[in-house]
Amino acid sequence: DVKVTQSSRYLVKRTGEKVFLECVQDMDHENMFWYRQDPGLGLRLIYFSYDVKMKEKGDIPEGYSVSREKKERFSLILESASTNQTSMYLCASSSPGTGGRGAFFGQGTRLTVV
Amino acid sequence: QQQVKQSPQSLIVQKGGISIINCAYENTAFDYFPWYQQFPGKGPALLIAIRPDVSEKKEGRFTISFNKSAKQFSLHIMDSQPGDSATYFCAASYAGGTSYGKLTFGQGTILTVHP
Numbered sequence: 238d239v240k241v242t243q244s245s246r247y248l249v250k251r252t253g254e255k256v257f258l259e260c261v262q263d264m265d266h267e268n269m270f271w272y273r274q275d276p277g278l279g280l281r282l283i284y285f286s287y288d289v290k291m292k293e294k295g296d297i298p299e300g301y302s303v304s305r306e307k308k309e310r311f312s313l314i315l316e317s318a319s320t321n322q323t324s325m326y327l328c329a330s331s332s333p334g335t336g337g338r339g340a341f342f343g344q345g346t347r348l349t350v351v
Numbered sequence: 352q353q354q355v356k357q358s359p360q361s362l363i364v365q366k367g368g369i370s371i372i373n374c375a376y377e378n379t380a381f382d383y384f385p386w387y388q389q390f391p392g393k394g395p396a397l398l399i400a401i402r403p404d405v406s407e408k409k410e411g412r413f414t415i416s417f418n419k420s421a422k423q424f425s426l427h428i429m430d431s432q433p434g435d436s437a438t439y440f441c442a443a444s445y446a447g448g449t450s451y452g453k454l455t456f457g458q459g460t461i462l463t464v465h466p
Contacts, residue, residue, distance in 0.1 A: 241394070268452045277360065279440055279456040280395070287450075295453075327394055331452025339385045339444075340452040342394030 240264070241343040243328050249349045256315040258346050260328030267332050269311035270340065271295075271303060274325040286311055318350045354378050357441050357457025364464050370428040372460045374441035377422065381443035385454070386415065386426050389438045398439070399426070431464045438462070 244259035262269065268287050272280040272295075282295030284303040292303050300322060304312045311330075315322055325347050331340040357374045364370045376384075385400035401408045401415040401424065408415045414427040428435055438461050442454040 270452065270454075272456075277458055279355075279357070279458040280454070281456070282453065285453055329394075329452065329454075333451045339383075339397045339400055340454060342387075342396065344392070344394050 241328055241330055241341050243326075243343040243346050245346050246344065247347050247349075249351060250315075250318050252319060252350055254315075254318045254350075256318050256348065256350075258313040258315075258326055258328075258348070260311045260313070260343055261309055262311075262328075262330040262341070263309065264330060264332070264341065265308065266330035266341075267308075268330060268340075269305065270329040270331075271301075271311065271313045272327045272329065273297070274327055274345070280327060283313065315348075318348075320350050322348065323350045324348060354455050355441060355443050355457045357460060359460060360458065361461040362463070364431045364462065366431065366433060366464055366466050368431050368464075370426075370431045370435070370462055370464070372426045372439055372441070372462070373423065374425065374457050375421075375423045376443050376455075378443070378455075379422070380445065381455075383444050384415070384417065384424050385442050385444075386413075387440045387442060387456075389440065389459075395440060428462075431462075433464045433466050436462055436464050 241262045270285040271283040286305040302314045328343040329340040386398045387395035388398040389395040412429045417424045441457040
């Protein structure tokens with residue numbers, strides 16, 4: 238069974254903290270993504286990576302950075318957490334070789350910044 | 352800007368009824384249109400998808416209708432069941448290249464099916 242695993246289900250952090258969200262996939266997918274989900278806004282792409290050490294900005298990259306040192310692992314970094322980054326964060330992976338199966342998502346990390 | 356617009360925001364249907372969710376897109380370069388289903392506490396899961404060379408795709412009780420000229424597509428859930436109660440997202444992307452899986456989502460529709 239394919240799996241995208243996010244390291245935490247729930248996180249509470251203080252304003253100004255540096256926050257790391259980790260994601261691991263076991264499907265040998267080339268592409269990995271970080272989205273944030275907010276009510277009424279759907280899912281919005283923060284960053285994606287199409288290869289190790291390669292990354293591209295999505296629609297809302299401000300305040301975030303990413304790291305992909307290994308193919309299976311993609312990290313989202315909040316350099317200095319702010320209350321407006323309180324959200325559900327979803328990691329996903331995909332590959333052209335999945336035959337039109339689209340992207341596979343993790344279970345999400347609900348981050349609260351206080 | 353919102354490149355994929357979804358409606359309605361919420362939908363209440365009786366068991367056995369038909370649920371219809373609509374989406375419209377702007378970017379004519381999109382060539383892959385999936386629908387995702389999300390249950391509380393879970394990540395979205397791919398439900399059904401269509402490419403623009405066909406006007407309809409059916410999988411069980413779920414059907415996508417696609418109108419390329421109008422840049423619209425919709426999800427129909429026939430014989431809706433309480434177990435279908437979830438949030439549904441339409442999305443659009445490019446099917447190939449390094450952007451594979453890079454999805455632009457609609458705002459989501461919360462579907463409630465009453466027994």
